[in-house]
Amino acid sequence: xxxxxxxxxxxxxxxxxxxxxxxxxxxxxxxxxxxxxxxxxxxxxxxxxxxxxxxxxxxxxxxxxxxxxxxxxxxxxxxxxxxxxxxxxxxxxxxxxxxxxxxxxxxxxxxxxxxxxxxxxxxxxxxxxxxxxxxxxxxxxxxxxxxxxxxxxxxxxxxxxxxxxxxxxxxxxxxxxxx
Numbered sequence: 001x002x003x004x005x006x007x008x009x010x011x012x013x014x015x016x017x018x019x020x021x022x023x024x025x026x027x028x029x030x031x032x033x034x035x036x037x038x039x040x041x042x043x044x045x046x047x048x049x050x051x052x053x054x055x056x057x058x059x060x061x062x063x064x065x066x067x068x069x070x071x072x073x074x075x076x077x078x079x080x081x082x083x084x085x086x087x088x089x090x091x092x093x094x095x096x097x098x099x100x101x102x103x104x105x106x107x108x109x110x111x112x113x114x115x116x117x118x119x120x121x122x123x124x125x126x127x128x129x130x131x132x133x134x135x136x137x138x139x140x141x142x143x144x145x146x147x148x149x150x151x152x153x154x155x156x157x158x159x160x161x162x163x164x165x166x167x168x169x170x171x172x173x174x175x176x177x178x179x
Contacts, residue, residue, distance in 0.1 A: 001028055001043045006052065010038035010077065013124075013141075015116070017043065027116055034114040034123040036140065038077040045076030052076055056084075068093050080142050088163040095137055095150050095161045109136035127151045131178050137161070139173070147173040 001023050008019040015037040017023060023031075028044050031037035042052055049055025056074040063071040068090035074081045099106050112128050114121045124139045133153040140148040147167040153160055167173035 001025060001047050003039065003043050004046055007039050007042035007046060010042050011079065013037060014039040029108060030111065030114045031116065033108045033138065034111055034125075035121055036077075036124060036138075038079065041076040063090065063094070066093060066097055078140055078142065080144050088165055091150055091163045091165075092161050095152065095163070099152060099159065099161070106136060109138060125149070125151070126174050127177055130174065139170075141170075149173045149177050151177050 003017045003019055003021045003023060005019045008017055008021075013036040015023075015031045015035065017037075017039040023040065023043060025044070025047075028037075028040040031040035032044065045052045045055035049058050052075055055076055059073040059076075060071065063073065063086075068086070070085065070087040071090045072083060072085050074084045078084070098109070110128065112123050114123070125137070127134045127149065128136065131151070131153060133155045134151055135154055137150040137152050140150075145165060147170050149162075149164045149167070151162050151164075162177055164173055164177050167176060
């Protein structure tokens with residue numbers, strides 16, 4: 001992928017990509033999954049949809065097709081926009097579909113670190129190291145929605161997906177999810 005100006009100027013969390021820089025699709029996906037890198041998310045969205053707005057439209061169409069009736073997407077990062085919304089139920093539907101339909105890619109959301117340009121960047125999802133049997137998914141944060149976490153664990157052949165939205169701190173989201 002070639003990083004556009006629009007992708008390069010995304011607010012943090014970011015990987016620090018610069019306009020014109022090239023990044024592999026694999027590295028961009030790992031940056032989004034482990035570090036919530038908004039610049040990498042936009043680079044991927046522009047590649048897939050032509051531009052970020054079009055990607056948001058395509059993502060909304062796919063979400064509705066999957067039964068995510070309370071979701072509407074306008075950007076690739078989840079950053080605040082009055083027209084972008086989702087629900088805990090819809091995020092559980094998405095997470096469960098990922099696990100069931102794409103097990104070969106689910107491992108990305110289990111990674112505890114990401115190697116990029118000689119650095120080892122830890123995953124922001126601490127539940128992977130602190131909760132027995134946790135095996136993946138994603139953190140998120142915006143000022144409006146607070147600290148969020150989707151986590152999955154599998155024990156004795158049973159899988160549980162939890163969605164926590166609106167925690168007041170990063171520590172609180174991991175503590176509440178662990179409980």
